[in-house]
Amino acid sequence: MKADETTAWYLVFVAWLIASVSTLGALFFGEVVKVPTCVLCWYQRIFMFPLALILPIGLFPFDRKVLRYALPLAAIGGLIALYHVLLVAGVIPETMQPCTQGVPCKEQVMVWLGFVTIPLLALLAFVAIVVLLCIAHFRSPK
Amino acid sequence: MNQKVLFALAVAALLGAFALGALIYKTRQGEQAVQIAERNRGNLVRTHSPTLGKADAPVEIVEFLDPACETCRAFYPAVKQMMAANPDRIRLVLRYAPFHNGSDRVVAVLEAARKQGKFWPALEALLAAQAAWAPNHRPQVELVWRHLEGLGLDLERVRADMAAPEIARVIAQDLDDARVLNVTKTPEFFVNGKPLPSFGYEQLKDLVDQALASARR
Numbered sequence: 001m002k003a004d005e006t007t008a009w010y011l012v013f014v015a016w017l018i019a020s021v022s023t024l025g026a027l028f029f030g031e032v033v034k035v036p037t038c039v040l041c042w043y044q045r046i047f048m049f050p051l052a053l054i055l056p057i058g059l060f061p062f063d064r065k066v067l068r069y070a071l072p073l074a075a076i077g078g079l080i081a082l083y084h085v086l087l088v089a090g091v092i093p094e095t096m097q098p099c100t101q102g103v104p105c106k107e108q109v110m111v112w113l114g115f116v117t118i119p120l121l122a123l124l125a126f127v128a129i130v131v132l133l134c135i136a137h138f139r140s141p142k
Numbered sequence: 143m144n145q146k147v148l149f150a151l152a153v154a155a156l157l158g159a160f161a162l163g164a165l166i167y168k169t170r171q172g173e174q175a176v177q178i179a180e181r182n183r184g185n186l187v188r189t190h191s192p193t194l195g196k197a198d199a200p201v202e203i204v205e206f207l208d209p210a211c212e213t214c215r216a217f218y219p220a221v222k223q224m225m226a227a228n229p230d231r232i233r234l235v236l237r238y239a240p241f242h243n244g245s246d247r248v249v250a251v252l253e254a255a256r257k258q259g260k261f262w263p264a265l266e267a268l269l270a271a272q273a274a275w276a277p278n279h280r281p282q283v284e285l286v287w288r289h290l291e292g293l294g295l296d297l298e299r300v301r302a303d304m305a306a307p308e309i310a311r312v313i314a315q316d317l318d319d320a321r322v323l324n325v326t327k328t329p330e331f332f333v334n335g336k337p338l339p340s341f342g343y344e345q346l347k348d349l350v351d352q353a354l355a356s357a358r359r
Contacts, residue, residue, distance in 0.1 A: 009145060017152060024160045032164045059149065 008140035009062045012055060015070075015132040019051035022125045029118070035109045040084045044122045047077030051129065067137040071130065078126030084119035168340070175337040178324050185319040186332055187235055190312050192261050195225060195233035200357030201350060204235045204332040206320055209249060210242040210281040211328040215269045220343055224350055231354060236265075238316040239328045242276070246313050247283035247304070253312060254303035255295055263293045 026045055029035045037045075051073050058066025086092045110118055179186065186204050203221065207214045225232045240246040248268065255264035267289050268275070275285035287297060303309070320330075331338055333349040 013145075013149070013152075017156075020152075020156050024156055028160060028163060032167050056149065060146065 002141060005062060005140050008064070008136040009059065011132045011136035011139070012058055012062070012066055015129045015136070016052065016055035016059065018125050018128050018132075019048060019055055022048050022122065023052040025121075026118075029110065040080060040087070041118065043080045044077055044084070044119070044126075047073045047080065048122065048125070051077075062140075064137060064140045064142070067133045070133055074126050074129040074133065078123060078130060081119050081123035081126050085117075085123050088117055088119060172337075172339050175324065178322075179332055179335055179337050182319075182322050183335055185322045186335060188237075188315060188319070190315070192236045192256060193233060194236075194262065196230050197233065199231050199233035201228070201232045201353040202235060202334055203232060203350065204237060206237045206239040206316075206323075206325045206328055206330040208238070208240050208242055208245050208328040209252065209265065209268055210240070210245040210272065210276040210279065212272065212279075214329040215272050217329050217343070217346075218266075218269055220346075224347065228354060231357070232350070237319065238313055239320045239325055239330070240313065240317070241328060242279060242281050244281040244283065245276075248275070248281050248286060249313055250304040250309050251283060251286055251290075251300060253309040254300040254306070255290070255293075257303050258295055258299065260293055260295050264290055264295065267293060 026041075026048065030037050051070060054070055054073070055066065057063070058070065083092070187202070203224075205214075205217075205221065221234060225234065238246075238249045240249050252261060252264055252268070255261055268286060271286075271289035275282060275289060277285075290297060290300070320326075323330075323332075327341070331346050331349075333346070334353045336349060336353075338345045338349060
């Protein structure tokens with residue numbers, strides 16, 4: 001493996017670590033702590049969970065094309081997380097939220113340090129995965 | 143380091159952290175449940191509750207029950223079996239936790255049947271016919287009457303008594319006690335004041351066996 005390719009491998013590896021920590025974190029809060037999961041959280045899960053399984057396929061053997069099949073998931077998940085963060089922040093008015101029944105998406109059960117919420121963590125994770133995958137793609141030799 | 147080894151170690155570390163976290167959380171939750179039950183002993187048993195078995199039995203099972211709950215229905219014979227296997231040593235105290243929408247009306251029917259001394263036969267008849275009057279987990283009080291025939295109940299009087307304010311008070315009190323004791327699912331059992339470490343028939347049986355053994359000593 002060339003030096004450039006090794007660097008790219010580690011970038012994808014870190015992206016996988018982020019996806020896995022996010023997946024297990026979501027499962028921990030959902031299944032162990034039993035925090036109710038709102039509709040938007042489910043949509044973000046739909047795009048985060050597969051990343052934890054798909055990214056390793058691009059690691060063994062290293063596949064420069066991993067961007068092609070992982071980016072759609074990470075990008076769409078990131079957009080949903082962004083929408084959710086804006087909803088929680090009140091930028092998007094409450095009337096526009098799609099989930100009036102069940103658990104309201106605007107209500108945040110888990111808040112750390114006064115501003116860190118689960119959708120914010122999801123947004124950061126999706127953005128980090130997108131950035132890492134892009135750098136890995138352009139740094140690895142064709 | 144070999145990349146495959148690194149990946150395998152990362153997987154092991156992540157899963158290990160998850161399992162450890164879950165274990166720590168569950169243990170702490172169990173300890174908290176014991177403390178909540180201890181702190182609120184007064185909320186556990188009320189004089190208004192229906193009971194089965196001798197009043198001075200050494201082991202007391204408090205069960206929070208929803209007549210529309212399928213697991214309650216499944217556990218009912220198991221509890222009866224435990225009582226039959228240990229005659230005069232176990233007392234059952236029933237508390238209501240009608241969490242299903244509309245279940246409180248069915249509880250009111252049971253309480254009205256109790257006024258005629260037919261609480262336990264009525265409960266058993268309704269549990270047996272649960273699927274018929276609670277289709278798709280939606281309890282419908284108008285469907286229960288058919289299943290109460292043949293018990294010797296004056297159903298007209300049951301209908302009249304259902305609306306009694308003391309019955310509404312009993313249900314409200316039980317629901318309030320369930321909230322204080324952090325009962326969010328049914329059935330929930332407390333054996334001599336101790337909650338189950340985790341939900342399950344084995345856990346209930348172990349707790350009852352422990353209580354029976356320590357009562358014998």
